[in-house]
Amino acid sequence: MSSTDLAALSNNAITLAGVLYFAALLAHLVEWSRLRAVVADASEVTVPAEASVGGTLVATGPGSATTAAAELPRVAFWARLGIVLTAFAAVVHAVGVVTRGLAADPIRVPWGNMYEFTISASLVAVLLYLGLHRRLRLDWLGPVMVGFTWVVLLAAVRLLYVPIAPLMPSLQSPWLVIHVLAAILATGAFTVAGMASVLYLVKERSQTRGRIRPGGYLDRLPALAGMDRVAYRLHAFAFPVWTFGVLIAGPIWAENAWGRYWGWDPKEVWSFITWVVYAAYLHARATRGWKGRQAALVALVGLATLWFNFVGINYFFGDASQHSYALLQVGAALAAA
Amino acid sequence: MDRPSAPVREPLGGAADRDTAAAAPPGLGPRELLRWAWRQLTSMRTALLLLLLLAVAAVPGSVIPQDDVDAFAAARYRADHPRLTPVFETLGLYSVYSSPWFSAIYLLLMASLVGCILPRTRVYWRALRARPPRAPRNLTRMPVSATYDAGRGADPDAVLAAAAARLRGDRYRVEHVAGDHVSAERGYSREAGNLLFHVSVLVVLVGVAAGSLLGFKGGVIVVTGNGFSNVLTQYDEFVPGGLFDPDDLAPWSFTVDDFEVDFIAEGEQRGLPRDFSAALTYRNQPGDEPRAYDLAVNHPLRLDGGDVYLVGHGYAPHITVRDGNGDVASSGPVVFLPEDASFVSFGVVKVPDAQPTQVGLEGLFYPTFATIDGDPTTVFPDAANPALSLLLYAGDLGLDTGLSQSVYELDKDGLEQVEADDKPFRLDMALGDRIELPDGLGSVEFDGLSRWVKLQTAQTPGTWLALAGVSLALLGLMLSLFVRPRRVWVRVRAEGAEGGAGARRTLVEVAGLDRSGSSDDPGELAVAVDALARDLAGAGPAPDPEQTPDQREQQ
Numbered sequence: 001m002s003s004t005d006l007a008a009l010s011n012n013a014i015t016l017a018g019v020l021y022f023a024a025l026l027a028h029l030v031e032w033s034r035l036r037a038v039v040a041d042a043s044e045v046t047v048p049a050e051a052s053v054g055g056t057l058v059a060t061g062p063g064s065a066t067t068a069a070a071e072l073p074r075v076a077f078w079a080r081l082g083i084v085l086t087a088f089a090a091v092v093h094a095v096g097v098v099t100r101g102l103a104a105d106p107i108r109v110p111w112g113n114m115y116e117f118t119i120s121a122s123l124v125a126v127l128l129y130l131g132l133h134r135r136l137r138l139d140w141l142g143p144v145m146v147g148f149t150w151v152v153l154l155a156a157v158r159l160l161y162v163p164i165a166p167l168m169p170s171l172q173s174p175w176l177v178i179h180v181l182a183a184i185l186a187t188g189a190f191t192v193a194g195m196a197s198v199l200y201l202v203k204e205r206s207q208t209r210g211r212i213r214p215g216g217y218l219d220r221l222p223a224l225a226g227m228d229r230v231a232y233r234l235h236a237f238a239f240p241v242w243t244f245g246v247l248i249a250g251p252i253w254a255e256n257a258w259g260r261y262w263g264w265d266p267k268e269v270w271s272f273i274t275w276v277v278y279a280a281y282l283h284a285r286a287t288r289g290w291k292g293r294q295a296a297l298v299a300l301v302g303l304a305t306l307w308f309n310f311v312g313i314n315y316f317f318g319d320a321s322q323h324s325y326a327l328l329q330v331g332a333a334l335a336a337a
Numbered sequence: 338m339d340r341p342s343a344p345v346r347e348p349l350g351g352a353a354d355r356d357t358a359a360a361a362p363p364g365l366g367p368r369e370l371l372r373w374a375w376r377q378l379t380s381m382r383t384a385l386l387l388l389l390l391l392a393v394a395a396v397p398g399s400v401i402p403q404d405d406v407d408a409f410a411a412a413r414y415r416a417d418h419p420r421l422t423p424v425f426e427t428l429g430l431y432s433v434y435s436s437p438w439f440s441a442i443y444l445l446l447m448a449s450l451v452g453c454i455l456p457r458t459r460v461y462w463r464a465l466r467a468r469p470p471r472a473p474r475n476l477t478r479m480p481v482s483a484t485y486d487a488g489r490g491a492d493p494d495a496v497l498a499a500a501a502a503r504l505r506g507d508r509y510r511v512e513h514v515a516g517d518h519v520s521a522e523r524g525y526s527r528e529a530g531n532l533l534f535h536v537s538v539l540v541v542l543v544g545v546a547a548g549s550l551l552g553f554k555g556g557v558i559v560v561t562g563n564g565f566s567n568v569l570t571q572y573d574e575f576v577p578g579g580l581f582d583p584d585d586l587a588p589w590s591f592t593v594d595d596f597e598v599d600f601i602a603e604g605e606q607r608g609l610p611r612d613f614s615a616a617l618t619y620r621n622q623p624g625d626e627p628r629a630y631d632l633a634v635n636h637p638l639r640l641d642g643g644d645v646y647l648v649g650h651g652y653a654p655h656i657t658v659r660d661g662n663g664d665v666a667s668s669g670p671v672v673f674l675p676e677d678a679s680f681v682s683f684g685v686v687k688v689p690d691a692q693p694t695q696v697g698l699e700g701l702f703y704p705t706f707a708t709i710d711g712d713p714t715t716v717f718p719d720a721a722n723p724a725l726s727l728l729l730y731a732g733d734l735g736l737d738t739g740l741s742q743s744v745y746e747l748d749k750d751g752l753e754q755v756e757a758d759d760k761p762f763r764l765d766m767a768l769g770d771r772i773e774l775p776d777g778l779g780s781v782e783f784d785g786l787s788r789w790v791k792l793q794t795a796q797t798p799g800t801w802l803a804l805a806g807v808s809l810a811l812l813g814l815m816l817s818l819f820v821r822p823r824r825v826w827v828r829v830r831a832e833g834a835e836g837g838a839g840a841r842r843t844l845v846e847v848a849g850l851d852r853s854g855s856s857d858d859p860g861e862l863a864v865a866v867d868a869l870a871r872d873l874a875g876a877g878p879a880p881d882p883e884q885t886p887d888q889r890e891q892q
C-alpha cells in the first residue's frame with residue numbers, strides 16, 4: 001500500500017472507530033435503562049451481605065445491585081454487546097493509529113502532533129479499560145468511558161486533524177518514543193482514573209443529599225469506597241509512569257536536544273505542575289480530613305492541568321514553547337503558498 | 338457476626354495521619370511554641386498544602402516570559418508592558434523559579450520533608466528489628482478473618498507449625514508463640530520505598546542546585562568556515578552559575594566546516610526540514626589532533642568541560658560595501674535571523690568606516706525569491722534563488738555613544754533614510770548583483786552566501802546526581818505504591834464441652850490486616866486469609882473464585 005492509501009485507511013479507521021464507540025454507547029444506554037426497569041427483581045437476586053461459605057464465618061461485601069442485575073439475561077445481553085462493540089472499536093481504533101505511523105515517510109511512531117497524541121492516548125485509555133474490566137469490575141464505567149472516547153475522537157478529527165508529516169529533527173530520537181509513549185500511557189490512565197473520581201464525586205454528592213434514585217445509574221455504581229479504590233489503583237499506576245516520562249525520559253531527551261535537562265519551558269512547567277498536584281493527591285489520600293472527596297477533587301485538578309498542558313499550552317503559548325508542534329502548521333502554510 | 342466497630346488500622350510510621358493540626362494551646366512558652374510550629378510544619382497537611390502552593394506558584398512563570406528561558410521574549414514583553422513591568426520586577430515575575438517567594442515555598446517543603454523523614458526513619462528502623470506483634474485476643478473481630486473447623490483429630494501445634502512454614506514460604510516474617518498462635522508480617526519494603534522516594538527528592542534538588550551554581554550556559558552563532566574557542570569574549574550570550582568563574586572555562590575549540598540541511602521538496606510537507614547537521618572539527622586541548630564530528634539535533638558534542646548542541650541555523654549573505662571613495666568599507670558574511678520557518682530572514686549591515694558618511698542597510702533575505710500577487714516572498718526555505726531586499730540609511734550609526742547596541746538592529750536616531758525619486762531607495766539584488774548607491778555613497782554587492790549555525794554550550798555538573806536521584810525516587814515510588822504490607826495471625830482454638838471427646842472441635846482462626854494505609858483492598862486479603870484458613874483446616878479449596886468471600890466495606 002502506498003503512503004496515501006495508508007493515510008486514507010488511517011482516517012477511515014478513526015472515523016469508523018468513532019461510529020463504533022457511539023454504537024457501544026447506545027448499547028450501554030439501553031443496558032442501563034433496562035436495569036432501571038428491573039429494580040424490583042434486582043433486590044431479590046442481591047447476594048446477602050453476610051454469607052457463610054462451607055460452614056465458615058466469613059465477612060463478605062454487600063452484594064452490589066450491579067453485579068446481581070447484570071445476571072438478568074436481557075440486561076446482560078446489552079451489557080455484553082456494549083463491551084463487544086467497544087472491543088471491536090478499539091481494534092479499529094488501533095488500526096487507525098498504527099497505519100497513521102506507517103503512512104509517514106519515513107515510517108515513524110504515530111505521535112508527532114496533537115492529533116496523533118489524542119488518538120493514541122484515547123486508545124490507551126480504552127485498552128486500559130478493557131484490560132482491567134474484569135479484574136476491577138468496571139461495568140459501571142462503560143457508558144462514561146465510551147461516551148467520552150467518542151467525543152474525544154470527534155474533537156480530534158474535527159479540530160486537531162493535520163496531514164501526516166515527518167518528525168521535526170528535534171523529535172527524531174529514541175527518547176521521543178520513550179518519553180511520549182510514557183506520556184501517552186500516563187495520560188490514558190489518568191483519564192480513566194479521573195472518570196472514576198468524577199463518578200465518585202457525583203455519587204458522593206447525591207448520597208449526602210439523599211438524592212439517589214433506587215435502581216438508577218448512581219445507585220448501581222459500586223460503593224464509594226470501592227470507586228475510590230479503583231481510582232486510586234489507576235492513579236497509582238499512572239503516577240510512576242508520568243514520573244518516568246516527564247522527570248526522567250523527558251529531561252534526558254531535552255538534554256540531548258537542547259543542552260539543558262530542565263528549562264522551565266511552559267510545557268515543562270505544566271508537566272511539573274501536574275506531577276506536583278498528583279503527588280498532592282497521593283498525600284491527600286493519606287491525610288485525615290482530605291480522604292475521599294477532597295482527594296478526588298485534587299485528582300481532578302491534576303487531570304485539568306494534564307489536559308491543559310496538552311491542549312492549552314500548544315494553543316496559547318505555541319511559539320514560546322520549544323515543544324511547539326505548531327511549527328508543523330507553519331510548514332503546511334508555507335507548502336500551500 | 339458483628340462488624341468491627343472501628344477498622345483496626347495503625348498509621349504507618351509516625352507522620353502519616355498525624356495531621357490533626359491542633360490549635361496551639363494558649364500560654365505556651367517560646368520553646369513549646371517552637372516545637373508546636375515545627376510539628377505544624379512537618380504535618381502531613383502542611384506538606385499537602387505546600388505541594389498545592391508549589392503547583393500554583395509555578396503557574397505565572399509559564400504565562401510571563403522568563404529571563405532565564407527566553408531573554409528575548411522577556412525583553413519584548415517588558416517593552417510592551419511598561420506599566421506592569423516595575424510591579425513585575427519587584428515581584429520577581431520575570432524569573433519566577435529563582436524568586437525569593439518561589440524559593441521560600443520549596444525550601445519550606447524541603448524543611449517539612451526533612452522533619453518528616455527523620456522521625457519516620459527512626460520508627461521504621463525500630464519496626465524493622467521488631468518481631469511481628471502478638472495476635473489480638475479475638476481474631477474474629479479483625480477486619481478480615483476466617484474460621485474453619487479442622488475436625489476432631491487435628492493437632493493444634495502441627496497446624497501452627499504448618500501455618501508458620503507456609504507463611505515463611507510466602508516471605509512473611511514469622512513469630513510462632515508455641516501453643517497459642519502465629520503472627521506474621523510482610524511488606525516492610527513499602528515504607529522503605531516511601532522513605533527512599535522522599536530522600537531522593539532531596540538528592541535531586543542537590544543535583545539541580547549543583548548544576549545551576551557550578552555550571553554555565555552559553556550561546557553563539559558561528560558562520561560556516563569560522564571557528565570558536567571557549568573563552569568568554571567569543572560568546573554572544575553567556576550565563577554563568579552563581580559560583581562559576583569564567584576563567585575556569587575549559588580550553589576546547591572547534592571550527593564549523595560545513596552545514597547541510599535537507600528540506601522536503603514535494604508533497605504536503607514541502608518546506609519542512611527532514612534533517613540538518615553541521616560538520617565540525619574540534620580539539621579538547623589546544624595541542625590536540627583535530628577530530629571530526631557530525632553535530633546534529635539530538636547528537637551533541639561532548640567535550641572535556643562542556644557540551645555543544647546544535648539549536649538553530651540560518652543564512653549569512655556576503656555583502657560587500659564600497660564607500661564613496663571606492664574603498665571596500667565592509668565585506669563578508671552577515672548573519673540574518675529567520676523570521677519564521679520559511680526562512681525569510683531579517684538583517685542589518687553597519688558600515689562605520691564608510692566615507693564621506695556612515696551608512697547602514699536593513700532588510701530581508703529570501704532563500705527562494707518569487708513575487709506572488711506583487712508581493713516579494715519565498716517559496717522554499719532552501720537557497721534555490723537567493724535574493725536580498727534592503728533599505729539604505731546614511732548618517733550617524735550611533736556606535737560611539739558608549740552604549741551597547743544589538744548587531745541585529747539599526748539605531749535610527751542619527752540616521753536618515755536615503756531616497757531616490759522621492760521614494761525610499763531600495764536595493765533588490767540577486768546573488769552576484771552589484772548596485773550603485775545614490776548621492777555618491779558608493780556601491781553594494783551581494784557576492785556570496787554562507788549558512789550559520791546557532792550553537793548552545795553548557796556545562797552542568799550534578800546532572801548524574803539528579804538523574805540518579807529521580808531514578809531512585811522512581812524505584813522508591815514503585816515500592817511504596819505497589820508493595821502491600823500485611824499482618825496475618827493464625828490461632829488454633831479447641832472448643833466444645835470438656836471431657837466428652839466427641840463434642841470438641843478444633844477451630845483454625847486466621848485474621849489479616851492490610852497496612853498500606855491508602856491502598857487497602859480487603860477483597861484480596863480476604864481471599865488470601867480464607868484460602869490459608871481452609872488449607873490449614875484441611876477444608877479443601879474454595880468452591881468458585883467468583884463466590885469467595887468478598888470484601889467488607891469499611892466505610
Ligand code: HEM
Pocket residue numbers: 278279282283286349352353379380381382384446447449450451453454531535538814817818853854855
Ligand atoms: C517535595 C515534597 C514531597 C513530594 C513530591 C512527595 C510525594 C509523595 C508521593 C508521590 C507519595 C506517594 C507514594 C506513597 O503513597 O507512598 C508520598 C507519600 C507520602 N508522603 Fe510525601 N512528598 C513530599 C513531601 C512530604 C512531606 C513533607 C511529608 C511529611 C509530612 C510526606 C509524607 C508522606 C507520607 C507519610 C506518605 C505515605 C502516604 C501513604 O501512606 O500512602 N511527604 N509523597
